[in-house]
Amino acid sequence: MLTKLKRSAGAFFFPLFELLAPFFGLSRVEARRAYIRLNNAMILESCGTFASGRVLVLIPHCLQQSDCRLRLTFALDRCARCGSCPIAALLALRDAYGPDMEIATGGGIARRLVEERRPEIILAVACERDLSSGIRDTRPLPVFGILNDRPQGDCINTLVSVELLESALRRFIIAERLPPLPLFAPAGAALARDL
Numbered sequence: 001m002l003t004k005l006k007r008s009a010g011a012f013f014f015p016l017f018e019l020l021a022p023f024f025g026l027s028r029v030e031a032r033r034a035y036i037r038l039n040n041a042m043i044l045e046s047c048g049t050f051a052s053g054r055v056l057v058l059i060p061h062c063l064q065q066s067d068c069r070l071r072l073t074f075a076l077d078r079c080a081r082c083g084s085c086p087i088a089a090l091l092a093l094r095d096a097y098g099p100d101m102e103i104a105t106g107g108g109i110a111r112r113l114v115e116e117r118r119p120e121i122i123l124a125v126a127c128e129r130d131l132s133s134g135i136r137d138t139r140p141l142p143v144f145g146i147l148n149d150r151p152q153g154d155c156i157n158t159l160v161s162v163e164l165l166e167s168a169l170r171r172f173i174i175a176e177r178l179p180p181l182p183l184f185a186p187a188g189a190a191l192a193r194d195l
């Protein structure tokens with residue numbers, strides 16, 4: 001209950017914090033990262049574990065290789081798993097752990113997926129801007145945020161740590177449903193690593 005209040009307070013004050021960030025010597029991106037870290041810490045502290053089917057993993061379209069011609073929105077299984085982008089590894093995680101997994105191309109689709117699937121927790125991969133707004137928009141549903149990497153710039157051929165996502169799945173899915181050994185994450189990988 002106290003953590004829910006803290007999460008609500010964080011969401012309420014975040015826009016002000018973001019606005020005032022330059023006065024504290026922080027960029028907007030750094031302010032968003034700080035908010036995502038705080039949110040994740042509160043979720044790790046307060047959330048238990050869930051049936052795998054009640055966990056929804058939302059991933060951004062920009063993880064797909066830009067020259068891949070397959071249309072994956074609402075049809076992730078069209079991926080031929082060639083391994084040229086992270087989608088193949090993410091599907092391997094989905095198959096092993098059993099959560100719902102979808103591409104969310106915007107806040108509207110994310111909201112629709114939440115209404116349709118009724119998850120108890122979301123593990124969301126996105127950039128600082130989309131994660132910080134998604135965490136606020138889907139309250140009180142807990143959203144654990146995982147930042148993507150953008151070696152080629154925003155919104156194109158982005159990457160994500162599959163090890164970190166797997167660690168999150170192992171943290172939030174009930175123990176009896178977990179594969180005995182991780183597919184990617186080294187045993188005991190620290191989930192609280194600096195996001």
Ligand code: SF4
Binds near residue numbers: 082087
């Ligand atoms: S793994 Fe290959 S087939 Fe699947 S989305 Fe990426 S590039 Fe396309």
